[in-house]
Amino acid sequence: MKQQLDFIITSNKKLNKQTFLIKVTPKNAEPLPEMLPGQFVQVLVHDSSSIFLRRPLSINYYDKENNEIWLLIQNVGGGTNKITELKVGENLNLLFPLGNTFSMPDKNQTTLLIGGGVGTAPLLFLGKNLSDKGYTPEFLLGGRSALDISQLNDFEKLGLVYITTEDGSMGQKGLVTHHPALKEKQYDKIYTCGPKPMMIAIARYAADNNIDCEASLENHMPCGFGACLCCIENIKERGNICVCTEGPIFNTKELQWID
Amino acid sequence: MDRLKVKIGDLELKNPVMTASGTFGYGTEYSDFMDLSRLGGIFVKGTTLEPRQGNDYPRMAETPSGMLNSVGLQNKGVHYFVSDIYPKIKEYDTHIIVNVSGSTIEDYIGCTEALVGLDKIPAIELNISCPNVKEGGMAFGTSCVSAAQVVKAVRKVYDKTLIVKLSPNVTDIAEIALAVEAEGADCVSLVNTFLGMAIDAEKRKPKLSTITGGLSGPCIKPIALRMVWQVYNAVKIPIIGMGGISNWKDAIEFILAGSHAIQVGTYNFINPSVSVEIVDGILNYLDRHNIDSISDLIGKLDY
CATH class of the missing domain: 2.10.240.10 (Dihydroorotate dehydrogenase, electron transfer subunit)
Structure with missing residues (x-):
């Protein structure tokens, strides 16, 4: 069931020049409902006439133990700037959990999770879920430079991680679609989230290679x-x-x- | 709660707070967030005789204190509404009012005829003011002659409460209101969205696929309020006021300007339970001002 709830910010960390990880917990300590990878929240941006609408953000991770939702936000100005400026202890009103989820792979299927920039956000939650269910997900993360690669430690705990950057400052130089893993390995299922041109290129690769592919x-x-x-x-x-x-x-x- | 009761034609509302067509789906979309039975009524999504795919993406652009949309009346048609949606919503303990749209007078008549027999639809809102369709829509609502024609035609086939939704994209909205009143409209609702436009300066492109779209949200409230007041001073039939209402105070302002009831629109997206908060806020206002009934406030602007 969807709900509207006030949260309190428990942590707001700048991961790199533009990307922030904000953790929130219900203000009145209500236990969070079940949430699924791929679902999102709608964030109310306070006190701003120029930012009228809520901002949709993927659920980066649902931390059951601490009753927290993690949100990965790239500050691209406007509403995202307002959200990233929020301090620990401040309130955030969310509509959640919204949307559908990724479908689980069949037993023994191999999976590759491909994220571009802040599009890696829902893939951490999905990767954790897959890992908990006994799959061994692999990750392919891409960005313009090393600065766009976030939460690498968290991903590495869940499975093998490949990296590409357009400037070559981390991992393979180039785009995710040029990574050798796509040629050398055979995956049964691909999940992707990121810039639309990237997802279209991956959809095409998946179609050419007869791989089931889901995009956010x-x-x-x-x-x-x-x-x-x-x-x-x-x-x-x-x-x-x-x-x-x-x-x-x-x-x-x-x-x-x-x- | 009788203090909040108001009457629109033959329609008795438990309170004056309703939700605007196109912002509230069929009500079901909001049932997780609020108790629908607390509303005076729900105006469901604009419905046409034939199914419509609506306009291409992008259909929305955010603006200061508002948004532009060009959805273009996407809906599955009135027959789908009757067979598949109506059975799911008819048991709601609130009035369900269908917003009827069309490209020709025949469309309006056909759509209305499909609805007239539905027991739990006590009224329709004739949409002669949608700015986002190529033919018909707003064209009917921007001249007295065509507005009168479509109301006259629909009145002949509809004997329940007939509400006509007016466009603000006119020189004199009171003139249009008088024209539809003369043809037997039981009520006018106003205002629909204002025709607007948004441009991406960097890309030098319009932000909407349709170039222009309808502006809504708190940014239009002062103009909507003025139009309600002008229409109130011109017609005898009740008015349902709307345009940027986002809290109980806005609702009271629209009632003071002459509205019997109000619709909450775009703000439902920001706070999906705002409409019930407005019901509570109005009741609280009546208490604070020692007013017995909301009816005592309609048009009671002190000047």
Whole structure:
């Protein structure tokens, strides 16, 4: 069940020049409901007339033990700037948990989780979930430079991590789609989140190699729960549907990204 | 709670707080966040005779204290509404009012005829003010002649409460309100969105796929309030006021300007339970000011 709840910020860490990890817990210590990888929250940005709408953010991790939600935020100005400026102890009002989840692989299937920049956010939660369920997920993280690679230690605890950066400052130089792992290894399932051109390239790679692939979309979302009909994606055979309720996770076969 | 009761035509509302079409889905989208039975009514998504895919993405642009949308009446058509949606929502303990849209007068008539027999739909809101469709929509609501024509035609086939939703994109909204009143409208609701535009300066491109769209949110409230007041001073039928309402104080302002009831729109996206908070806030206001009934406040602007 979706809910609106006031949270309190328990931690706000700057991971690199633009990326922040904010941890929040319910203000009145209400136990958090079950949440699934791929789901997101809608963050209310306080006291700002120029930032009118809530901002959707992936659930980076659900820390059951500490009753916390982790949010990975890239400060790209505007609303994200306001959120990253918040201090420990300040309030944050969230609508959550919203959206669907990734589908689990079949038994013994190999998985690769490909994230670009802050798009790695939901993949940590997914990776933990896969790992808890006995899978051995592998990760391919990409960015413009080493500064875009966040939470490397957390990912490394969950499985093998490959890295690419466009400037070569960390890992392989180039784009995630050029990483040799994609040529040398055989995966049964790919999950991806990041910039749309990256996800389209991965969807194409998956289609060419007959690999099942799921992507997390980030269309503009005023409401996040299927009321405003603004975040639509044109899906094969079904037409315009809401990314917020029927997604944000889609099998790339359903999308009109590639022919 | 009788203190909050108001009447719109034959329609008795338990309170004057309703939710605006296009911002509240079919109500079900909000049932996790609030108790729908606390509302005076729910205006469900704009419905057309034939299914509509709506406009292409992007359909939304954020603006200071508001947003532009160009959804373009995406819906599965009135027959789908009757067969698949109505059975799921008819037991709600609040009034369900369908917003009826069309491209031609025949569309409006066809859509209305499909709804007239539904027991639990006590009223329709005739949308002659959608700015986001190529044909019809707002075109009907921007001239007295065409507004009168569509209301006259629908009135002939609809004997329940007929509400007409007015466009603010006109020179004199009171004139349009008078024209639809003369053709038998039981109530006018106003305002729909203002035609607006947003541009991405860096890319030198419009932010909406349709270039223009409808502006809503707190930024339009002062203009909406002025229009409600002008219409109140012109017509005898009740008014449902809306335009940027985001708290109980806004709602009281619209009632003072002459609204019998109000609709909460865009702010539902920001705070999905704002409408019930407004009901509580209005009651509290009546208590503080020793006012017996909300009816005593309608149009009671002191000047």
